[in-house]
Amino acid sequence: MTKNEVKEKPAVSHTPSSDFAKEVEQEYGGEGIMKCIQCGMCTASCMVASMTDRYRPRQLIQKILLGKREEVLTSDLPWLCMTCRLCEERCQEDVNLSEIFHAVREIAAREGHIPKVFQSTVDQVLEDGWLLKDAYSDFIEEDREDLGLDTDLNWNDEFVKKVKKRYFSGGNKK
Numbered sequence: 797m798t799k800n801e802v803k804e805k806p807a808v809s810h811t812p813s814s815d816f817a818k819e820v821e822q823e824y825g826g827e828g829i830m831k832c833i834q835c836g837m838c839t840a841s842c843m844v845a846s847m848t849d850r851y852r853p854r855q856l857i858q859k860i861l862l863g864k865r866e867e868v869l870t871s872d873l874p875w876l877c878m879t880c881r882l883c884e885e886r887c888q889e890d891v892n893l894s895e896i897f898h899a900v901r902e903i904a905a906r907e908g909h910i911p912k913v914f915q916s917t918v919d920q921v922l923e924d925g926w927l928l929k930d931a932y933s934d935f936i937e938e939d940r941e942d943l944g945l946d947t948d949l950n951w952n953d954e955f956v957k958k959v960k961k962r963y964f965s966g967g968n969k970k
């Protein structure tokens with residue numbers, strides 16, 4: 797074959813083929829999923845993956861691309877990402893994995909698939925406006941007093957109302 801006969805390789809298309817991939821792509825944060833070329837650098841970089849064989853970010857992206865909607869949404873795997881973004885630093889295709897997994901969590905949460913451990917955290921915040929029940933200590937109260945800040949945390953009621961309105965009633969997000 798002469799030099800002129802060497803055909804150029806067709807451009808690789810990373811367009812997601814499944815409906816689920818397209819759905820994730822439409823979700824805020826999920827836009828970059830089509831760029832993944834399945835090289836595996838993310839899995840090699842991920843601290844969570846180094847702790848458990850269950851979690852493989854490349855594989856999770858692959859499942860989304862292949863349209864394994866039910867399997868992904870009912871699994872706790874998208875919730876295991878710590879959003880450390882180390883994988884994103886190393887991904888040659890600039891895939892924003894942590895945001896993609898956030899997008900997947902959004903879809904899962906809307907459909908009622910929140911792992912128990914996270915649901916209990918949400919319930920806690922809704923109950924008293926604090927992530928950690930006993931986080932408001934005497935020390936914090938003294939600090940607030942020293943700083944001239946209000947130590948009366950009645951404002952939590954308003955915060956809880958806003959959270960409920962924004963995330964749990966489908967109402968106006970303002």
Ligand code: SF4
Nearest residue numbers: 832833835836838887
């Ligand atoms: S490093 Fe990037 S391109 Fe490679 S598998 Fe992970 S997300 Fe895909």
Ligand code: SF4
Nearest residue numbers: 842877878880881883
């Ligand atoms: S952002 Fe998530 S997937 Fe990426 S390295 Fe960190 S924990 Fe792993």
